[in-house]
Amino acid sequence: MAVPGLRHHREDARGRGLNDTGIQNIQGNHACAVAAVAAGCRFFAGYPITPSSEIAERISVELPKAGGTFVQMEDEIASMAAVIGASAGGIKAMTATSGPGFSLKQENLGYAAGAEIPCVIVDVMRGGPSTGMPTRPAQGDFMQSRWGTHGDHACIVLAPWSVKEIYEQTVRAFNLSETLRVPVIVLYDEVIGHLVETLDPGSVDTGEITTRKWAGGDPAQYRPYACGEDDIPPMARPGDGYRSHTTGLTHAENGFPSQDPTTVDRVARRVLGKLARHNDLVEQVDCYDLDGAQVLIATCGITARAAKSALRLLQDKGIAAGLFRPVTLWPFPEESYREAARGKQQILVPEMNAGQLIYEIQRLTPPGVPVAGFNRLDGEPITPRQIAERVEELLNHD
């Protein structure tokens, strides 16, 4: 099919020939890189890992054009540390990786969560555990993305399902990270990462680009973790005269280490509660055909695209099925799910893992409504036909 003005990139070794505007066939990972720069990202530190390397490759072309800095670090841990360092310096920063690298980044991710330093981490999921299947898709990092680092912590995970949505959610990741001072993870699988779809990056409506709230006023009165009604403390930029202290230790509002039980409890509850407080910004779901549906399919990423196609296959057979897709995967959109599940007689959770999302769904589904899984562990994406057949199988068992 001919699309007017559609470009096919043929870039040279220096990345010349790549364009960040105009309608084009663009890979998910490239869209992520272009979106990051559009969102104001001016620092990227990364380490090569399949299937996310194209993000680093593309942003190494785009960032210098915007006056930003790309650095390939010595390892995954250093990449995460450098991103936090750059963000602490006042610059929007990002890294990208896949499962093994994401595991290595977890300690510093916890530092960013605890010290409330904005940063964006992209995890392009591949088969695991360990080296697993580097070039094959999986959705095995659903739980790691939320609970990978130790201790209670706040973080946001966004799960796009298309190239266009990778673009939108990458921009949104920066906005949320900056506004709420929280690490935001953009989580998608190898299929979407390497999927080439038609997009005009320049024409994506991303809304307003937001930047963190900076400290103002008298430096002598500044307390780095004191905040107003919104529970988000303004951040001091080094060089602006505030001379504050940042630590991974539990700290008081003055930024210095504290083990005073009352203080530790107060600060921890504020940090853990801030996302719920701003749930209107954080939560995003995408639902289809919920009204009158007998069956609800709950899933995200590429599997949700298969599920959406399965809805039509099922309708052709007279089965009314709906789709619930958490675009914000974590914090899990609990109330929206409860609403979507109301009146349904069967829930199906297809996922490319042995069953992770299903734990959240089981927890939130009313007692008596059966919740079943459909799981592929073989490095192949789940097909619409498989989902439809699984639904039919479940209904025939009644």
Added chain:
Amino acid sequence: MTDVPSAEFNIRDYLRTELFPHFMCPGCGHGIALRALLWALHELGISKDNLAVVSGIGCSGRVGAYIDANTFHTTHGRPLAFATGLKLARPDLKVVVLTGDGDCLAIGGNHLIHACRRNLNITCLLLNNEVYGMTGGQVSPTTTEARYTTTTPSGNHEPAFDACKLAEAAGAGFVGREMTLQTPALKNLVKEGMSHNGFAFIEVLSDCTEIYGRKNDLGESPEMILAQKAEFRSKDYGMERDEVFQPRSLATGVLSRNDHEEYTAAYRKHVLSKASS
């Protein structure tokens, strides 16, 4: 605290004295290293507002919090990686890293060699006390052979790192070593390192009297420091001719320099300037 210190060096102008009493044990050499660093900053006229101090985990990691500047207490072994991001994002800041022998040479060893190789304009002070003090006195990569620690009950059987040789081989623009006894010399070394346009690695021979010293009957702090004096020689002394001075013969002073291009200058020249073409 004002950002305008008096002409005479007064250490309190640079300290967050509201945090006192400090956490350091009696006899710990880290306080002397801190003094030398602040003294150097004073003589160089570096603004506290423009100074970022990045540290890792351990006794060395806790020292930075006492400096009245932009201070970052990061994760174990990662201060150099964190500082790399900070300096690349904010080349206008003066960035100093405070690290220890475990932090820098064990868990963070990879970051050290690559920080040396990149030659970013950062000054790294390795406060070497030969032991993991914060966790109770376990063996470190610089523990002297045969010494006792809480994890070498039969005496340390591993050879110790020569951190300065490592830094030099990895390409650090400036490498030096000094002991805390020679505080003015240490101050001058830090000044020289901070004035070097590139990565400056300075090993400070500190002492852990309370844990390491006690475990090995090395005496009180003065005895430990005087023992260092007997074991280390200035590079200019002509060590190779001193037959008595064996085998722990480590040299002090400026040990090496090179004129490798500083990283941000190289990035501007080779990446940014070509980006629009």
